[in-house]
Amino acid sequence: MAEPGIHFLDARGPDGMRLYAIGDVHGRLDLLVAMHNQIKAEIERDLVADWRVIHLGDYVDRGPDSKGIIDFLIEAKARDRRHLMLAGNHDIGFLDFLKTPDPEGLFIRFGGIQTALSYGVAISEGTSVWFGRAETAVRKGHQALLEAVPQGHVDFLRSLRFSATFGDFFFCHAGIRPGVALERQNLQDLTWIRDVFHDHTGLYAKIIVHGHTPVPEAEVMANRVNVDTLAWQSGMLTALVVDGTDKRILTMTIKEA
Template sequence: MKSVTFPEAAGPEGLRLYAIGDVHGRADLLTRLHGLIRADLANNPAHDWRIIHLGDYVDRGPASKEVLDFLIEAREKDERNLVLMGNHDVSFLDFLALAEPDGVFANNGGRETALSYGVEIDFRDPKSVDEGYVALVSAVPQAHVEFIRHMPRAFTFGDFFFCHAGIRPGVPLDHQDPEDLIWIRRPFLDWTEPFEKVVIHGHTPLEEIEVKLNRVDVDTFAWHSGQLSAIVIDGATKRFIQTLP
């Protein structure tokens, strides 16, 4: 099986790629980073471009609703804005469907997501969960539900494979389990051999962008650090853009 490493990997000729890490309710940082990308395109024009958002738009930060509003509007204005699914986005839909009082959403910033829709939920109180669930289902626009539901889980451009969490080593890219693409950690992170393509991902937050021979992690803990990061791929040239904390 053919493999490629980061130093030699290249994007498609004439197509600049921007891949943005986990947003987690930080609409302010997402807006700011899109501004930096617009400035980058203005100062250094590209023949064509794509902005790839790597998932986890909701939870933890204060403005999940606003993040989804922003992404929906950006996609409607220009379909070159691409939006991948993350595990927190799926967990948000799971809560809206099942009202799990002790699931991923409840235990990982779901309260903040609900608040962004004007709904208070105390997940320690069953009555509050029941009442909050009904209110949240009513408050979340169906457009948000459908937007998340139809997000793809991976894109491929040139020598790069984009997904939220990572891939299962030893499994061809076109046979990956969709759940691995949004949930996997250790088997992927611990793998040091090259893959078919260099994987650009988020999901595992770090203080700084992590560049390995076989993958790049651009999740820099934006909701907490104030630093939202993106890799820029322009042919064989790779660089990074970040908001300042």
Template sequence: MTTVNFKQARGPDKLRIFAIGDVHGRLDLLKEMYRLIQAENEKTPPFDWVIVHLGDYTDRGPDSKGVLDFLVEAQRRNHRIVGLAGNHDVGLIDFIETGDPAGIFALNGGRQTALSYGIDIDFRNARSVAEGHRALVAAMPPAHLAFLRGLARSITFGDFFFCHAGIRPGVELSRQDAEDLIWIRSQFLNDARLYPKVIVHGHTPATNVEIRPNRVNLDTGAYASGRLSALMIDCAEKTLLEAR
């Protein structure tokens, strides 16, 4: 099996890639990141470009609705905006479909998401959960649901494989389990072997961007840290961007 490390890895010729870590409701940082990306493209115009979002647009931060409004509109205007699914995004859809009072949405920041739609849910109270579920179903625009349901689990460009959480070591990239791609942690993070592609991911908050020979972690805990991180890949050149 042919493997590649971060230093050797290259993006496709004539395509600049921007991979953005977990947003978690920080519309302010997302807008700033797009401003930084535009500035990079104006400074040295690429032949073509693409933005890859690594998932977790919702929960914990103050404006999940605003983030989804922004991304829906960005995709409408430009086909170069790619969204991948995070576990929190799947959790929001699960709550919409089931009203589960003990799922990831209820237990990990879903209250902030509901508040961004004008709905206050007390997840300790069964009646509040039931009423809040009905209200959130009514409040969510169809375009938000279509965006979330349409998110892919992974995408590949050049020597890089992009997903939310990571991969299952020892399993071919084309045969990865969809749940591993949005949930895996220790088995992936603790594995030092090289893969056929460098894995670019988020999911596990870190103080700073983690660059390893086999992976790059772009989750710098934006909702709490006030720092949203991205990786710009321009053929062999790799540059970090940070919105504050």
């Protein structure tokens, strides 16, 4: 028998715990630092007894400081285990490129050039035809990146969880496949799914909080919340805040210099 669904308006977080779910960062360390500072200020101001800060993935690519993002998150997790980090498809794509330098893969085609630059590695620009010198440049860039990326960064990326659940909320990077129980979701769907998830209007057992698909502002639906506001380009990083039955959207805005 199917578990009854829950509407966003009725959903609540765990008693005594405030949740912050932060959308896709994509190398915008300035925005992530600003968001964390705001969260810290709120927790101290409101004397919050317990909390979780859940990062929904896509820490790397496109923006200017992927390396800085990973350093920051590693330090945050070491400081307090209540900082949780989930895997995004770009984070997995970074690991995939480190393993195999595919010139047609996600990393090279969608922002990995900027990730490599944050580690001080220049992989040939404008290589739209992948043969001859262009392909050789990718292989050389891959080798240089292997030497530049700290093992701690690789370990961090490999350690990322694919989902988390608190109260009436299920957190993941991209979304879920309708009709499949939350505990049986495919990892590919959790990091890549789009249309079949977005088009589904029925309620789920929990509210799905996700990023992955950019929207101009947070998208709050009956069955899901999308907090990917294209931070790397828009200069706006968005989070969902849940405190008991209270829910609100928190944004940080910094235009890139």
